[in-house]
Structures are given as C-alpha cells and as structure tokens.
Amino acid sequence: MDMQMVNRVPDWVTPIAWIFLVLAVVSAVVITVDVARGRRHGSVAADLVWVAAALYLGPAAVVLHRRHVARTADATRDSEPSPAEVGLPGGGASAVAHLVGVPLVIASGLTIAGIDLWVMIIVIGVLAVALLLGYELLAGRAHGAGRRPPLARAAGAAVLTVLAFDVGMGGWMVVLHYNELMPPATEGSFWFLMQLGILLGLLTGYPAARWLVERGRSVPA
Template sequence: MLVTVSWIALSIGLLSSLIIVIDIIKHPQMMGVMNVVWPINGWFFGPFALWTYFKWGRLKAKNIEKEDDRGKSAKVFVSTSHCSAGCTLGDAVGVPIVAMTGLTIAGTTLFAHYTTEFILAYIFGILFQFYAIYPMHKKKGAGHAIKSAIKADSLSLIAFEIGMFGWMAIVHFVLFTQPPHPDQITYWFMMQIAMILGFLTSYPANWLLVKKGIKEAM
C-alpha cells in the first residue's frame, strides 16, 4: 500500500511541476530564478503548489500585467518557496552522491546524508538568493549580493533543514525496521514529506527575516 501511495504522490508532484513548467514557458517570471523555484515547489507541494503559482506566481510574469494584491503572508510564502527550492535542489543532488559513494559518518548513512545535503543545500540556497538580489542591486556589485545572500538565507536554510532532518531521523529510526533506500520509490515519498516539513519550519524564520528587514518580501 505504501509503495502505491508513494507512486501516486510522486506522480502528482511531477505532473504539477510539468504543468508549471509549461505555463512558465508561455509566461516567464520577471525574476529569472523564480522560473526554477516554482517547478521545484511543484514536486513536493503538488496541487497546492499549482494553486499558489497561479494565484501569486503569475502576478510576476513578464507578459502579464496584474495588480500585486498579495498580503504579507503571501509574500513571505513566496520568499520561503524561494529558500525551500534551493534547499530541495541541494538535498536532491546530495542523495545520489551519498548512495553511489557509500559514504557513512559515525557508522551511519543518515549522518552522511545530513552533512552532504546540508552543504549542497547551503550552496544552492545562497546561489538562489544571489540571483534574486544581484539583478536588483547590480550597481553594488557581486560581492555585496553574495554577502546579502548569506545574511538573508542562512537562518531560513537552517530552519528548513531542522524540519527536513527531523523527519529523516523519524523515518530512519522509528517508522521503518529497514529504512528505504534512494533506489526505492518510498524513499522519495518520504523526502517529499521532509520538504513540506522543512518548508513549514522555515516559514517562521522567513517571516522574522522579512520583519527585521534582513530579507525582502518577494
């Protein structure tokens, strides 16, 4: 039953991503990096990502002129989506690296996943943030954009990984006698859930960063 549910969940997520990609090709975002962010969110948020994209993402398409009537909650949601997409990409890249190398830390692959995926998520998260900041502040230079990206994304990224890693620990130590492996569909369903929980733990951090003026509401 779990395998069937996993296939359904992954298929819905990938279909949601595909629908967003098709629409973005027709209506590209004003901020280029969001052309990548929205489809990634579709993978783990599924139909909810579709709803948020067409409700809030489309407002920022280059060839669609609509009044931006999003409230603060929606803008923080988009900022969190941006952060979460970078984390998700880093985590997704890290999984096969650990799997193919057989890397372990303290005798377990879980800690190897934690380490590898945190590093990659941080790199991709900063890159995503850089490409959101730099186009708006080119006169201040790339160095300024990198520093601002680190300042804006570090807390939200750590908050995301707390939610994600917490769920991974539950999967590894509690839910399964033998944890699923990356070559099993169940593993990626568990990762979908991990990304959703990471998003939820990252949202308050993004709210705080926006409130303090450290991060711009997107």
C-alpha cells in the same frame, strides 16, 4: 540512513508514493510550460523556485503559481508576500539538494559511525546553502534593479534559512531512521517521505524566512 536497516514502512505507502511522485513531475512540467508561455515570477531564479516547488507540493504548486502570477500582475492588489512565497526558496533548495545529494552520498559510500544518515544531512545542507546563496544573489539582483546584494548578507540569509529548515527536515529524517521507517533510496516511498520532510521543513523554517524577508535580507519567490 543505513541501507541495511529493516524497512518497516507499510506497504500501502508505496502506491500513494508513486501516484504523488507522478503528479509532482507532471506539475513541474505544467509550471515550466506556463513560464515558457510568459507566466513569469520576476526573475529566472524565482521561476526555477516555483518549478522546484512542484517536486514536493505537486498540483498545489500549480495552483499557488497561477495565483501568484495573477496577483503580481494586478497592481491594485496587496504586494506583501504570502507565506508560500516566503518559504518556497528554502523548500526548492532542499528538494534539489535531495535529488543531487542522496545519490552522491550513496555512490560515495561515506558514513559517520557506520551510518550514512549523518553524511546525507550534512551534504544536503551544504548543497541547499549553495543553492539558496545563488538564489539570493540572482533574485536579489533582479529585485534591486541590477544591484547585486552583498555576498555576506546573502550567505547569512542562506545559512540561517537552511538551519531553521533542517529542524523539520533533518529531524524527520532522524525519526524515520531510528524507527526503521527509512526505505532504500531506490524506492518511491523514500522520495515521498522526503517530500513530507520538506513540508515539515517549510513549517520550522518559515519564522526565520519571514524575519529575513521583512528586514530586506532575503528575497521571496
């Protein structure tokens, strides 16, 4: 993501980006308030995943969050996790990893072959694995009545999820970069485009995440 590249992103993307970014922040605050008032998801780790979901789903995360709370509170309903519950941990890890990793790489000035895109993809991937590992351990312990899941199993689930997720997210970043559609990270359009990339990551990562959940190797949100 060479910051010296020509920015060919259409001007109309900027106002849309800022509107959605504001809605995303407001949605994250709404979910945080809901959690503080008792609309919980079974563990602190799961609560944080839902707050992070608002960073890329915006108001849709609020709707899904409240539906999930209502469904889990009704013991007569099907307890099988929905597609959203399966994919949200990976999406949340990616969203937070972007917020931390992008400024870190820019500040470091590190590049590979003169391009910081590759460093960003690596750093974001490593951070996402670490965040998912923490989630799997904390959420797994909550779901397992206090028994912490094996570290190797949690680490394997985190790595597989991030690799599958990066097919969409990393691929999107590469497409933007080589088509000169990657604006500087100081612009709202950059973060909006990263949010779209996270949605693509949810699509490519879903089969792996679903497979892990069905075999009891991962914990849904």
